[in-house]
Amino acid sequence: MNLEIVKRSARASQLLVRMTIALLLAGACAGAQASDNFGAWFESFKKDATDAELYRFLYQMPKGGDLHNHISGSGYVEWWYELALAQEARGYEYYTKVRINNCEPYARNEFGPAPYLMLFRNVLAANYEKLSACEKTEYKPLKDLNEDEKTAWLNSIRLDKAHEGRDEFFQTHWQRLNDIYSNPYILAELIYLNMREFGEEGLIYFEPQVGTGGFLKPDGSGFSSEEVAQIYRNRLAQADVAKTGVTVRFQRSILRFLPSAEQDLERMYRFVHENNDLWVAVNMVGREDNDKGYPLRFLSTLRELRKEYSGVKLSIHAGEVDEPNQHVRDTLLLGADRIGHGINLISDPDTMLLMRHGPYLIEINLISNLLLEYVSDYQQHPFPEYLRTGIPVALSTDDRGMWDSTMTDEFFVAVTEFDLSWEELQLLHTNSLSYAFVDDELKRTLLASHKKRTERFMKSVSKSGPVAADEVPSPRGFICQRYELCTLQ
Numbered sequence: 001m002n003l004e005i006v007k008r009s010a011r012a013s014q015l016l017v018r019m020t021i022a023l024l025l026a027g028a029c030a031g032a033q034a035s036d037n038f039g040a041w042f043e044s045f046k047k048d049a050t051d052a053e054l055y056r057f058l059y060q061m062p063k064g065g066d067l068h069n070h071i072s073g074s075g076y077v078e079w080w081y082e083l084a085l086a087q088e089a090r091g092y093e094y095y096t097k098v099r100i101n102n103c104e105p106y107a108r109n110e111f112g113p114a115p116y117l118m119l120f121r122n123v124l125a126a127n128y129e130k131l132s133a134c135e136k137t138e139y140k141p142l143k144d145l146n147e148d149e150k151t152a153w154l155n156s157i158r159l160d161k162a163h164e165g166r167d168e169f170f171q172t173h174w175q176r177l178n179d180i181y182s183n184p185y186i187l188a189e190l191i192y193l194n195m196r197e198f199g200e201e202g203l204i205y206f207e208p209q210v211g212t213g214g215f216l217k218p219d220g221s222g223f224s225s226e227e228v229a230q231i232y233r234n235r236l237a238q239a240d241v242a243k244t245g246v247t248v249r250f251q252r253s254i255l256r257f258l259p260s261a262e263q264d265l266e267r268m269y270r271f272v273h274e275n276n277d278l279w280v281a282v283n284m285v286g287r288e289d290n291d292k293g294y295p296l297r298f299l300s301t302l303r304e305l306r307k308e309y310s311g312v313k314l315s316i317h318a319g320e321v322d323e324p325n326q327h328v329r330d331t332l333l334l335g336a337d338r339i340g341h342g343i344n345l346i347s348d349p350d351t352m353l354l355m356r357h358g359p360y361l362i363e364i365n366l367i368s369n370l371l372l373e374y375v376s377d378y379q380q381h382p383f384p385e386y387l388r389t390g391i392p393v394a395l396s397t398d399d400r401g402m403w404d405s406t407m408t409d410e411f412f413v414a415v416t417e418f419d420l421s422w423e424e425l426q427l428l429h430t431n432s433l434s435y436a437f438v439d440d441e442l443k444r445t446l447l448a449s450h451k452k453r454t455e456r457f458m459k460s461v462s463k464s465g466p467v468a469a470d471e472v473p474s475p476r477g478f479i480c481q482r483y484e485l486c487t488l489q
């Protein structure tokens, strides 16, 4: 190549670079302008829209991720029922307690893991066989429930009545599910079903807390942790999972108030380090009003673990409690990058100041906080204060199966109660991706995909309005009961 050609070619490529930058800038400005215009459109839409129209809009709206989700609390009651029966093909048969026959009146205990008077406790056939002859008369095969029993069974694992709250949730739901949630094939299906439903309501990322310990084979013997992890991996490799369009990463969690919590934390940390193709973080869960699980209990254990392992992220429940305390600050000191709930952060001004425009995100769970009585109405919830003072927040679903709600519902509550702007909605979506525990490249891909889908959505909805009612599933129990929105016509 002679010099002249080289110069010409250099000039041409400079011109190309300048043109590309100009085009990109024009595109970005047009994008920002489109978003501003859409913000104005959204304000006028909110003024005139019925609740049903707003709901349809929010269902269709592209969303980011769900960063706070316990897979064992994510299943709708009808899913649990159908999945449990379908497991017969694998040799699992379940029995459930449908009556009290006053068996062994002097030996029973209401304060153990299986309170005698608690109906609808589910046991595997192998464990049913271990019951006394009298107790066996209290149980019935799950598949043989009559209509009344089935309705009561379904209602026994969701918070559907005004008087049901924190105690019902923590003290009976998992105790009732019992052997059913100890089936790894059922949990693998729950992961898929959540991905499918989230994909349909516009999410592209899902980071549930998924365990591998305590699972049972049909004969009542246990699986190894590796076997369970493999069952999940096999399920995720199936074609229907890819079709959901949702990327998934898992967390492991420990019950923080148990005597063995430090050892559990060590095991989970190691597990995540060794299975980092899928698991990315460790979480700590369990009632914070049980003081045995206070955050600083784990400081020395985590400092030891950090000497040995890299790459394990921490997202930890904190501030999900009624009393003012500094649990959020202490949890940041543990090394957490994300805080689950953070309700009582509002009572700790120093930590609030630290978190404004900071690197730590609070995973907000509006429906959970109301149903578990951490706020008695939404005017008490600190979410708008965090959002509007620059503390990074994202909306998530926690144990949505037991609330009978969806991610769309979380947005419906947020917009209805706090009149969110389009810009604020976008911030919640992008936060739920920017703070995901994924590598930078995947994060960029997810954010770019969200941007593209949002541009398409803005164009379509400002031209033709939200989708028709028959394209959106009817609201589930929570929205139907609390907002009297049961159909979308």
Ligand SMILES: [Zn+2]
Binding pocket: 068, 070, 285, 317, 340, 398, 399
């Ligand atoms: Zn939670």
